[in-house]
Amino acid sequence: MLSICIPIYRYSVRPLIQALQKEITGFRLPCQLVCADDGSDDDTLSRNAFLEEDPTIHYDLLPANIGRAAIRNHLARQSKYPFLLFMDADVMPVHPDFIRKYLSSLDPGALLYGGTTYFSQPPSDPAKRFHWRYGKAKEEVPVSRRNQQEYRTFKTNNFVIPKAIVEKHPLDEQLQGYGHEDSLLARECALSGIPIRHLDNPVLHLGLEDQPVLLAKLENSLDNLYELYLRNELPDTPLQVVFRPGPVRWLSGQLRALLPTLHRKLAAEPDINMALLDLYKLLYLNRLQEKDAP
Numbered sequence: 001m002l003s004i005c006i007p008i009y010r011y012s013v014r015p016l017i018q019a020l021q022k023e024i025t026g027f028r029l030p031c032q033l034v035c036a037d038d039g040s041d042d043d044t045l046s047r048n049a050f051l052e053e054d055p056t057i058h059y060d061l062l063p064a065n066i067g068r069a070a071i072r073n074h075l076a077r078q079s080k081y082p083f084l085l086f087m088d089a090d091v092m093p094v095h096p097d098f099i100r101k102y103l104s105s106l107d108p109g110a111l112l113y114g115g116t117t118y119f120s121q122p123p124s125d126p127a128k129r130f131h132w133r134y135g136k137a138k139e140e141v142p143v144s145r146r147n148q149q150e151y152r153t154f155k156t157n158n159f160v161i162p163k164a165i166v167e168k169h170p171l172d173e174q175l176q177g178y179g180h181e182d183s184l185l186a187r188e189c190a191l192s193g194i195p196i197r198h199l200d201n202p203v204l205h206l207g208l209e210d211q212p213v214l215l216a217k218l219e220n221s222l223d224n225l226y227e228l229y230l231r232n233e234l235p236d237t238p239l240q241v242v243f244r245p246g247p248v249r250w251l252s253g254q255l256r257a258l259l260p261t262l263h264r265k266l267a268a269e270p271d272i273n274m275a276l277l278d279l280y281k282l283l284y285l286n287r288l289q290e291k292d293a294p
Helices: 012-027 041-047 068-078 097-102 126-139 142-149 163-168 181-192 209-230 240-244 247-254 256-268 274-292
Strands: 002-008 031-038 056-060 083-087 092-094 109-115 158-162 195-199 203-205
Touching: 002 068, 002 097, 012 031, 012 092, 012 097, 012 209, 056 068, 056 126, 068 083, 068 126, 068 163, 068 181, 083 163, 126 209, 126 274, 142 195, 181 209, 209 256, 209 274, 256 274
Parallel strands: 002 031, 002 083, 031 056, 109 195
Antiparallel strands: 083 158, 092 203, 109 158
């Protein structure tokens, strides 16, 4: 009934697989595990070699990285059940009845999103503290608020989608790198009248990035957002306000000289005010627009 799809890129999935198998076998759940490695290094392949030895797991090794959207579409094609649970490799279910919560809520006409959480205490590594603060501020959204903004708060790290829907609305493989394949899928659902139901069934995000790496990924996501703007496919995000004429656009233009200074601070200061990241995003998008201006 449920295929659990896990895209892997440079991360050991043994703890996650063990947690899922414990619930599946303990309660004899009708589930299939489907994993695909998206061009990881030899060390990752070695740590995940146990997947090849388990006959209950469908495991594909892709010779080269095809990207966040394409790997998920690949997993969907390999799945045999009518509902697909997509999970990132660097997460862990919070509740012991994680799979059963989804199985009891399956809907052939809707997506289900369980949410994301982070450890209550910051990591000991200062280089990863900014990512933890970002996750707590931006991604750890309670289910009550998520249901008020069902499309804006959707993420692809922990969601169920009917296979028929993902076949009709596959993730957009034109977007490169990191960011907004989830926003674009949510936009497709909104335009097609497909609801996204939010559950209190979170995963714990474990894979914290070093601060400069996370900042580069966030910049990549802004590049993708700007590409969607140029394609007239802008999703519902708080940042769409920068594309409208008015005070925000004007203010961004006046402050654009701050970009290099903000970049240096955001790449190095783990306790920097998160509001400065929001300002940086606005200025970054404004600069992209100015580059394309006649």
